[in-house]
Amino acid sequence: MPFLQKYTIIPRYLTARTKRRPGIVVAPSVRFIVAHDTGNANSTASGNVKYYKNTENNESSSAHIFVDDKEIVECIPALTASPEKAWHVRYDITKDNELYGFNANDAAIGVEYCFGSAINADEAYKRYLWVIAYTCFKCNLNPQTAIVGHFVLDPNRRSDPVTGLGASGRTYEKLLKDIVTEYANCIQGISPTPPVIPPLPPSPVSPPTPSPTPQPVPAPSPSKISILTHIRDLLARLASFLK
Numbered sequence: 432m433p434f435l436q437k438y439t440i441i442p443r444y445l446t447a448r449t450k451r452r453p454g455i456v457v458a459p460s461v462r463f464i465v466a467h468d469t470g471n472a473n474s475t476a477s478g479n480v481k482y483y484k485n486t487e488n489n490e491s492s493s494a495h496i497f498v499d500d501k502e503i504v505e506c507i508p509a510l511t512a513s514p515e516k517a518w519h520v521r522y523d524i525t526k527d528n529e530l531y532g533f534n535a536n537d538a539a540i541g542v543e544y545c546f547g548s549a550i551n552a553d554e555a556y557k558r559y560l561w562v563i564a565y566t567c568f569k570c571n572l573n574p575q576t577a578i579v580g581h582f583v584l585d586p587n588r589r590s591d592p593v594t595g596l597g598a599s600g601r602t603y604e605k606l607l608k609d610i611v612t613e614y615a616n617c618i619q620g621i622s623p624t625p626p627v628i629p630p631l632p633p634s635p636v637s638p639p640t641p642s643p644t645p646q647p648v649p650a651p652s653p654s655k656i657s658i659l660t661h662i663r664d665l666l667a668r669l670a671s672f673l674k
């Protein structure tokens with residue numbers, strides 16, 4: 432089943448086996464997603480990745496994906512190649528283990544939201560929702576439970592993505608709801624053609640009579656159209672009965 436590809440994800444990987452990108456594949460699988468913001472107003476997706484690249488051997492903090500109003504840039508493989516580990520939540524906090532049974536660094540994709548007066552928040556937010564919803568789809572995660580804000584995991588040190596979202600009057604709670612909606616929309620949006628319901632054959636409908644022998648029920652057909660026709664027929668019978 433495909434997922435509506437609204438945006439392009441630009442792979443711009445850091446060098447493997449550097450401090451920021453250890454090059455270790457997530458195993459056995461991605462278990463959750465951590466929602467971050469950059470904490471640095473007006474820094475862009477490209478700008479953040481460029482900074483990471485320039486300092487990839489100096490520091491070990493990292494994240495997989497940066498999102499602004501124009502771009503979604505993946506600097507550590509997550510969606511455009513086999514997911515690798517990134518260092519985006521401190522190992523010594525335990526909330527991630529309590530909630531998901533894993534350290535975020537070992538099993539979660541980190542997605543960074545860019546914000547600030549120079550960034551169109553509506554456009555950045557749309558891309559942020561979509562790429563998180565797509566991560567759920569790609570990694571087979573439940574969008575209702577798989578996303579957690581960094582501030583939830585590390586409340587004493589972090590306020591992201593609440594701060595970044597708050598810059599445009601949005602809340603974390605809204606983000607979680609909107610991701611679920613986006614996921615549903617992107618799954619439905621790929622329905623190839625609406626089902627065609629053939630007209631019902633004219634059939635006189637008699638009111639049901641109490642009878643010891645139950646009416647034979649047609650066996651369910653594997654065809655979607657037949658099922659729809661059947662449901663419609665039943666509704667017509669019910670409507671006529673209620674008249």
Ligand SMILES: [Zn+2]
Binds near residue numbers: 466467468519581589
């Ligand atoms: Zn963070």
